[in-house]
Amino acid sequence: MAGILFIISAPSGSGKSTLVSEVRKQLSGIEFSVSWTTRAPRGSEQDGREYHFTTREEFERMIAAGEFLEHAEVFGNYYGTARQSLDEARREGHDLVLDIDVQGAAQVRRTMPEAVSIFVLPPNPKVLRTRLRNRSRAEGVVNEAELYRRLSEASREIENYREYGYILVNDILDRAVAQLEAIVQAERFYRNDEPIAYRSRRVLEVAAACRQSNSLERLNPVLEAFGIIGSSGQQDLPFDEDPDDD
Ligand code: ADP
Ligand code: 5GP
Secondary structure: OOOOEEEEEOOOOOOHHHHHHHHHHHOOOEEEOOEEEOOOOOOOOOEOOOEEEOOHHHHHHHHHOOOEEEEEEEOOEEEEEEHHHHHHHHHHOOEEEEEOOHHHHHHHHHHOOOOEEEEEEOOOHHHHHHHHHHHHHHOOOOOHHHHHHHHHHHHHHHHHHHHOOEEEEOOOHHHHHHHHHHHHHHHHHHHHOOOOHHHHHHHHHHHHHHEHHHOHHHHHHHHHHOOOEOOOOOEOOOOOOOOOOO
């Protein structure tokens, strides 16, 4: 594939759709893969734009026919990326962004280890709840049960951050957009020798700072806020596990 495959995952409501659409306004040559789902459209969503909306029967037929690059069940619905999205991006030589959950990302990484993966985090659970609620209000449907379902899944999803090459904390939108843009430009530079001229050094620095290995300082307060690590920065052990108890 001439283009680069970007995988972007995040707990629902972290802002990944917002980030991707902002970056696509700034950079050309980057397509967004429209997934298939069995969930109902939300708010102003249109079939073929945010998702291809379909039935469980049709989705299961597509699974059986091998039409998906990856698929997973998320919040009680099927979601999947059609192989066709990737084939089209390859034909056009475009970069492709997959906005997929942690299960789908693991499937894609197994078959395409060269994919660039990015995990987006909200700064803390309170902000995540506010964003989920604001989005529901804007869409004219506040479903508290669905909102809490998504919130309660967030910590479990965040535990997978180690599988991702880059980490973005989406606190201030402009900064997170600039970071995502820098990651795309840096990867283009590394893979295609694409010149990024005079801004290049700054862009490469911003992207490098987002690599998972360089993100601990930004990451730890978020992991703490979600109860994934203790305040010492150590991974919390389940209560019945004693490290000295062999
Ligand atoms: P996701 O695609 O991760 O589920 P969205 O992109 O739909 O999340 O964002 C969820 C809500 O949060 C939207 O209402 C969006 O406008 C808002 N949002 C996204 N990023 C930020 C940010 N950095 N600051 C404030 N609000 C944000
Ligand atoms: P939402 O219902 O909020 O649009 O999406 C819910 C979750 O499904 C998000 O984590 C999103 O990344 C994930 N998702 C969307 N499309 C796909 C897909 O094609 N495959 C997988 N595995 N997950 C997806």
